[in-house]
Structure formats: structure tokens, C-alpha cells
Amino acid sequence: MERNTAEPGTARNGALLERFQVGLERLRGETGLSRCAFADRIGIARSTYFQVMGPEGNPSLGTVETIARSMGVDPLALLANERPAKDAALAAAASDRRASAIRVED
Numbered sequence: 849m850e851r852n853t854a855e856p857g858t859a860r861n862g863a864l865l866e867r868f869q870v871g872l873e874r875l876r877g878e879t880g881l882s883r884c885a886f887a888d889r890i891g892i893a894r895s896t897y898f899q900v901m902g903p904e905g906n907p908s909l910g911t912v913e914t915i916a917r918s919m920g921v922d923p924l925a926l927l928a929n930e931r932p933a934k935d936a937a938l939a940a941a942a943s944d945r946r947a948s949a950i951r952v953e954d
Contacts, residue, residue: 864927868912869901871926875919890918 876886887897891914900907907915909923916923 865905867927868907869905871928872901872915875921875926890915 876883879886879889881889883897883901884894887894890897892911896911899905900911912923912926916926
């Protein structure tokens with residue numbers, strides 16, 4: 849069997865995977881967590897996180913739903929180009945972390 853070496857979002861892997869990866873990375877960035885800590889937070893194995901974020905990623909619908917539920921977003925939001933609508937507590941926590949980081953740098 850031929851090994852898939854295509855980059856995310858190419859015809860072989862598809863735009864849907866790339867959108868999912870971008871949406872997931874955007875959520876991770878908003879939390880301020882490392883990739884390992886984020887995998888723990890969203891309730892999937894670290895190895896699963898790194899697999900779905902790789903060029904051969906192929907997350908199951910169950911994985912997408914688990915991630916979305918744990919982050920308080922609609923699963924379809926992980927596939928959208930716009931920012932997913934998260935619950936207010938998560939958004940406030942991310943905002944507080946950014947504000948704290950800015951104050952420390954001043």
C-alpha cells in the first residue's frame with residue numbers, strides 16, 4: 849500500500865481535514881495550553897491528538913463530537929472558517945490569560 853505523504857488540505861487529504869485541523873488548533877491556541885495538555889483537556893489520548901493533526905489524520909465522527917462537546921462548541925464549528933462560538937467561561941479564561949501575559953510583558 850502506498851504511503852500518503854501529502855500535505856494537509858491537498859486533494860488527497862481534503863479540505864475538510866484541513867478545516868478541522870485549523871479549527872482545533874485555533875481552539876487550542878485560545879486555551880493557551882500545550883498540545884499534550886490540550887489533548888488531556890479534550891478527553892482524547894495524546895497519540896490520537898497528534899495522529900489527527902498529522903498529514904494522515906482521519907478523525908472519526910465520534911472523536912470530532914468528543915472534542916466539540918468537551919470544548920462547548922458545535923461539532924460543525926470545528927469545520928467552519930470562522931471562530932467557533934464557545935461557552936462564556938472558556939472565552940473569559942482565555943481572555944484573562946492573554947491580559948495577564950500582556951501585563952507581565954509591560
